[in-house]
Amino acid sequence: MYCIKKVTDDLVWVGANDRRLALFEGVYSVPAGVSYNSYLLTDEKTVLFDTVDKAVRQRFLENIEEALKGRKLDYLVVQHVEPDHSAVIPELIRQHPEIKIVCSARVLEFIKQFYDFDIDSRVRLVEENETLNTGKHTLQFIMAPMVHWPEVMMTYDSTAKILFSADAFGCFGALNGALFADEVDFAKDYMDETRRYYSNIVGKYGTQVESALDKASAFNIEMICPLHGFVWRSNLNEIISKYMLWSKYEPEERGVMISYASVYGNTENAAEILACRLRDKGIKTVIFDVSVTPASEIVSAAFKWSHLVFASTTYNAGIFVTMEALLNDLAAHNIQNRRVAVIENGSWAPTSGGLIREILGKCEKINILENNVSILSGLKAAQLSDIEAMAQAIGYDFPAPAVAARNNQTVPNTVDPAVMFKLSYGLFVLTARDGNKDNGCIINTVMQITVTPIKISIGVNKANYTHDMILKTGKFNVSVLSEKAPFHVFQQFGFHSGKDTDKFAGSGEALRTTNGVRYLSEWTNGVISGEVKESIDCGTHTLFIAEVNQAFSLSRDASVTYQYYFDNIKPKPQPPKGNKKGFVCKICGYVHEGDTLPDDFICPLCKHGAADFEKL
Numbered sequence: 001m002y003c004i005k006k007v008t009d010d011l012v013w014v015g016a017n018d019r020r021l022a023l024f025e026g027v028y029s030v031p032a033g034v035s036y037n038s039y040l041l042t043d044e045k046t047v048l049f050d051t052v053d054k055a056v057r058q059r060f061l062e063n064i065e066e067a068l069k070g071r072k073l074d075y076l077v078v079q080h081v082e083p084d085h086s087a088v089i090p091e092l093i094r095q096h097p098e099i100k101i102v103c104s105a106r107v108l109e110f111i112k113q114f115y116d117f118d119i120d121s122r123v124r125l126v127e128e129n130e131t132l133n134t135g136k137h138t139l140q141f142i143m144a145p146m147v148h149w150p151e152v153m154m155t156y157d158s159t160a161k162i163l164f165s166a167d168a169f170g171c172f173g174a175l176n177g178a179l180f181a182d183e184v185d186f187a188k189d190y191m192d193e194t195r196r197y198y199s200n201i202v203g204k205y206g207t208q209v210e211s212a213l214d215k216a217s218a219f220n221i222e223m224i225c226p227l228h229g230f231v232w233r234s235n236l237n238e239i240i241s242k243y244m245l246w247s248k249y250e251p252e253e254r255g256v257m258i259s260y261a262s263v264y265g266n267t268e269n270a271a272e273i274l275a276c277r278l279r280d281k282g283i284k285t286v287i288f289d290v291s292v293t294p295a296s297e298i299v300s301a302a303f304k305w306s307h308l309v310f311a312s313t314t315y316n317a318g319i320f321v322t323m324e325a326l327l328n329d330l331a332a333h334n335i336q337n338r339r340v341a342v343i344e345n346g347s348w349a350p351t352s353g354g355l356i357r358e359i360l361g362k363c364e365k366i367n368i369l370e371n372n373v374s375i376l377s378g379l380k381a382a383q384l385s386d387i388e389a390m391a392q393a394i395g396y397d398f399p400a401p402a403v404a405a406r407n408n409q410t411v412p413n414t415v416d417p418a419v420m421f422k423l424s425y426g427l428f429v430l431t432a433r434d435g436n437k438d439n440g441c442i443i444n445t446v447m448q449i450t451v452t453p454i455k456i457s458i459g460v461n462k463a464n465y466t467h468d469m470i471l472k473t474g475k476f477n478v479s480v481l482s483e484k485a486p487f488h489v490f491q492q493f494g495f496h497s498g499k500d501t502d503k504f505a506g507s508g509e510a511l512r513t514t515n516g517v518r519y520l521s522e523w524t525n526g527v528i529s530g531e532v533k534e535s536i537d538c539g540t541h542t543l544f545i546a547e548v549n550q551a552f553s554l555s556r557d558a559s560v561t562y563q564y565y566f567d568n569i570k571p572k573p574q575p576p577k578g579n580k581k582g583f584v585c586k587i588c589g590y591v592h593e594g595d596t597l598p599d600d601f602i603c604p605l606c607k608h609g610a611a612d613f614e615k616l
């Protein structure tokens with residue numbers, strides 16, 4: 001007996017559920033089953049969007065006959081040829097020989113690879129953005145290669161504002177009578193399976209997903225109809241915002257996922273102790289035994305959490321088998337942009353730590369803590385400090401007020417100057433010339449004030465030699481640093497005084513703007529020359545208001561922001577190894593070792609005072 005669901009007045013879900021499938025794609029457990037979605041549009045022409053897996057073929061064919069109500073089937077739009085969506089095409093054609101197959105050239109190629117029916121006589125090839133009018137509805141075709149196979153196409157119904165999204169926005173789990181995401185508690189009951197589906201099925205192709213999201217953003221979408229899981233007709237941002245994070249490999253949650261491989265429980269013991277020390281600091285933790293939890297669940301969790309710890313015993317002079325498989329799986333799924341810590345164990349030759357670092361070191365933007373916890377068989381009391389040091393190193397990324405806020409605790413009533421860095425400041429090299437002396441420093445406060453004429457303001461610390469030069473000459477250049485600027489540029493211009501150093505030493509050819517002031521041609525995307533019209537004394541700083549009399553672009557690279565600098569350019573502060581005591585500069589990460597920090601202490605690197613240090 002047919003089992004169909006109404007989507008809109010002229011769109012019907014004709015898919016089916018499978019709860020007997022042991023492993024999706026032969027790999028992924030689906031304990032709650034899976035749905036294969038297909039949709040029939042009954043306009044002046046009838047249009048079917050994809051078919052289903054052979055396992056649910058009979059129900060699907062019954063569904064179509066019911067939904068067609070005796071009409072002929074005019075079009076089959078094939079968006080994805082993976083057999084869980086195409087297996088029934090040959091039989092559908094036998095039953096509806098009049099059908100026209102609407103697809104891309106790549107889909108046609110794949111259909112011919114998988115099946116032997118005559119498609120050439122009934123195919124209608126479509127290209128990017130081509131449209132098909134079916135009566136009231138106009139369908140527009142959008143290529144979405146690698147979401148999840150290269151031939152994937154999506155379809156936008158501009159009349160109903162529906163995106164038929166192929167595999168994108170899909171989910172593991174059968175539809176238990178519901179069809180729409182708003183009919184269930186999606187966040188609680190289905191988001192984990194949606195993430196597991198995304199990370200394992202298309203996680204590798206973040207760039208391509210971003211590109212598809214970019215294309216889709218041009219359309220006014222009121223409903224999303226994917227090939228698996230629920231239809232989205234409200235609160236679309238709930239799922240789209242997740243895809244935006246996942247496609248960029250941005251974590252959803254700040255916290256630590258610890259996965260361990262332990263033969264006799266000693267590596268597990270170290271993992272548990274680390275989790276306790278992290279929880280003591282208010283940091284969220286989850287733990288997986290990689291020999292017990294399916295890899296697809298751990299891959300999914302790795303896409304969720306910001307910090308990953310891998311603890312493994314050494315086995316056959318390598319990483320324990322289940323951990324090695326997991327790490328290769330993570331690398332294959334392109335995991336990136338995470339902070340990682342490693343614990344190794346080995347009774348006579350622990351090697352797993354180095355090998356874990358080797359695998360993850362090949363992944364992009366994986367920052368592995370130097371802290372090494374190396375266990376010979378079982379953790380000893382003397383090594384508890386190593387675990388604590390690792391917890392502390394991870395804890396640097398979880399400032400206490402943020403942890404308190406996330407845990408619904410009272411946030412201290414203080415002014416934290418570091419919050420000012422959250423403002424979307426850029427970073428700039430400010431240069432000036434006085435006589436034959438060229439000088440420069442790093443500033444973060446450049447703002448356009450007026451358009452006609454163009455005026456900007458710059459805030460400059462009076463302690464900077466460049467400040468005095470500008471006060472005297474009234475001329476300066478701002479070189480806008482790009483995301484490509486390496487750390488040494490910040491060291492060169494920011495960590496020394498021009499009074500006793502030549503900031504341009506080794507900088508090559510002296511390039512100058514018309515005002516005679518030097519500028520940086522490398523690692524910058526634009527240069528602005530200013531002539532001071534007004535100066536405002538702001539205590540420690542002077543605010544210069546200047547008219548812009550020259551400005552030119554140097555590259556299309558993105559401007560660096562303070563946030564980007566901290567996340568990607570500035571080396572992360574590392575606590576001293578072992579039990580050493582000291583104070584770390586919150587600005588640049590410099591560590592002053594010792595029990596006390598003098599009140600008049602000045603950071604030798606960034607010149608900030610004792611107030612900007614915190615105890616290790």
Ligand code: FEO
Binds near residue numbers: 084085148149
């Ligand atoms: Fe559900 Fe990529 O197929």
